[in-house]
Structure formats: structure tokens, C-alpha cells
Amino acid sequence: xxxxxxxxxxxxxxxxxxxxxxxxxxxxxxxxxxxxxxxxxxxxxxxxxxxxxxxxxxxxxxxxxxxxxxxxxxxxxxxxxxxxxxxxxxxxxxxxxxxxxxxxxxxxxxxxxxxxxxxxxxxxxxxxxxxxxxxxxxxxxxxxxxxxxxxxxxxxxxxxxxxxxxxxxxxxxxxxxxxxxxxxxxxxxxxxxxxxxxxxxxxxxxxxxxxxxxxxxxxxxxxxxxxx
Numbered sequence: 001x002x003x004x005x006x007x008x009x010x011x012x013x014x015x016x017x018x019x020x021x022x023x024x025x026x027x028x029x030x031x032x033x034x035x036x037x038x039x040x041x042x043x044x045x046x047x048x049x050x051x052x053x054x055x056x057x058x059x060x061x062x063x064x065x066x067x068x069x070x071x072x073x074x075x076x077x078x079x080x081x082x083x084x085x086x087x088x089x090x091x092x093x094x095x096x097x098x099x100x101x102x103x104x105x106x107x108x109x110x111x112x113x114x115x116x117x118x119x120x121x122x123x124x125x126x127x128x129x130x131x132x133x134x135x136x137x138x139x140x141x142x143x144x145x146x147x148x149x150x151x152x153x154x155x156x157x158x159x160x161x162x163x164x165x166x167x168x169x170x171x172x173x174x175x176x177x178x179x180x181x182x183x184x185x186x187x188x189x190x191x192x193x194x195x196x197x198x199x200x201x202x203x204x205x206x207x208x209x210x211x212x213x214x215x216x217x218x219x220x221x222x223x224x225x226x227x228x
Contacts, residue, residue, distance in 0.1 A: 014226035020107035022228035024140075027072045028102050032144040035099075039148075039199050040155040040192070051198040054096055062097035062201055063089035070228075075101055093208075094221040098201020100145035106225065108140040109204055113212050115174065115185075122153045123168065129154070145200065152196045160187035174213045185213065 042048070054060070063084035064073045077096045078084035084091055092101065100109075108114070121135035132153065137146040156164065166172070167184035176182055181189060197203055204211050208223040 014224050016110040016225070019225050019228055020110040023103035023107040023110075023225075025071070026066075026103045026228075028104075029072050029074050032099055032102065032142065034144050035147045035151070038151045038155075040151055040195055051194055054198050055194055057095070060094070060096050061091045062093050062095060062101050063087075063091045064103065064227075065089045073103065090227045091223060092225070092227075093202045093223075094206040095197070095203075096201055098199050099148040100141070100203075101201035102142050102145070104140070104142050105145045105202060106207065109202065109207055109209055110225065112139060114139070114204070115212055118149060118153060119164075119168070122157060126157060148196060148199045151199075152192050155195075156188045156192045159191040160184060163187050181213070 039047075059080040061078050061081055061084050062075065063078055064075050065088055066073045075092075075097050076084075076087075076089060078087065078089065081091060092103070092106065117139055118136060121132055125132040125135055129150065133146055133150045136149045136153070137143070141149065163182075164184035164187070167182050172182045172184070174182060174185060180186065197206075205219050206221045207225070208221045210220060
């Protein structure tokens with residue numbers, strides 16, 4: 001209920017649940033290719049520089065274009081909003097397109113606050129990658145989006161296990177009284193966040209979607225999703 005109120009506050013007259021239902025009916029013409037390796041373990045300096053550069057770019061957008069029947073769509077990265085709009089595309093999130101930029105994945109982001117469900121999957125299947133993937137995909141993600149969520153979850157477990165298990169066992173709030181993220185979420189943000197944002201393309205924040213984790217408004221991209 002809280003998530004619904006937050007989302008409605010952002011989307012106004014556009015019902016996110018109805019939008020999500022419509023987006024699930026759409027088909028991407030060229031599915032996002034599957035990963036052949038885990039990007040978290042890339043040591044290529046050029047790749048790491050690309051990640052840093054992309055995350056500092058506030059102009060690039062990912063946009064979609066429907067066919068005449070508004071059933072199938074293509075997806076493309078543009079240098080800025082104007083370029084996308086002049087090309088007849090509709091912006092679907094800030095930043096480059098990635099593993100989670102499809103409308104099917106957007107439907108999940110619109111209706112599910114993912115922090116707790118993904119953490120639950122990670123705690124239930126800490127040593128079984130296949131079961132972890134099945135659990136995360138059951139939330140409704142596409143295959144490739146599921147992959148990057150799995151990679152992210154496993155890397156966070158490796159790098160942030162201690163603060164995150166303490167956070168879980170103590171039922172710690174996501175945000176501290178002073179407004180900072182709790183130690184688990186901050187560790188995830190610092191260690192896993194950059195590559196996840198780069199690879200996933202879509203995040204809740206760059207899609208204009210609020211969540212249980214209270215973020216400053218200037219971190220939430222200003223947009224709606226009424227283009228179904």
C-alpha cells in the first residue's frame with residue numbers, strides 16, 4: 001500500500017498497475033542478449049572507465065518506439081532527450097539502455113518494491129546460483145535482467161556479507177535517523193551499485209520510481225510511464 005501511494009504520487013492520473021499490465025503485453029523486437037560472463041569480475045580498465053563515464057552522464061536516455069499496432073517495440077540509446085524525441089522515440093529511462101530496459105522489466109519496477117524480495121531470494125539461496133536465479137526471475141524479470149540481478153546479489157553477498165547479515169538479523173531500517181543508508185545498503189551502493197546501474201540500464205531512480213528506500217527528490221528522474 002505504501003509503495004502504491006508513493007508511485008501514484010509520482011504518476012498522478014496514470015495508474016501504475018494498469019500501465020504494468022499493458023507493458024507486459026508488449027514484445028521487444030530484438031531481445032537483450034544474454035551475458036556470457038559476470039561483468040563484476042572484469043579487470044579491463046577501458047570497461048571500468050566506461051562505467052564511470054556513463055554514470056556521470058546526465059544527458060543520455062534510453063527510449064522506445066512502438067510499431068503501428070503498439071504491440072512490438074524497438075529500444076535504443078540516445079545522446080539526449082531531444083535526439084530521442086526528434087527520432088520519434090519515447091523516453092523510458094535516463095541513461096543508456098541495458099539488461100533491464102525492456103517494458104516487461106519496467107512492469108516489475110512499477111508494481112514491486114524490490115529491496116526485500118531480492119534480499120529474501122539471496123538469503124534463501126546463498127550457495128545455489130540456479131535457485132537464486134529462479135527466485136529472482138519469479139518476480140517477473142526477463143532472462144537477461146535476471147542475470148544482472150543475480151550477479152549483483154552474489155557480488156554484494158561476497159563484499160557486504162557482515163553488514164548485511166547484521167542488518168537482516170536486527171531488522172534494521174533501510175535509512176538511519178540521520179538520513180544515511182544503513183551499512184548494508186551503503187556497502188551495496190558503493191561496491192555493487194556502479195556496475196549494476198551501468199549494466200541494468202534501468203533502475204527505479206532513473207525511471208522516476210520511488211521505493212521504500214527514501215531518496216532525495218533530485219535523485220529521482222522526473223518522468224511518467226503513460227505511453228502504453
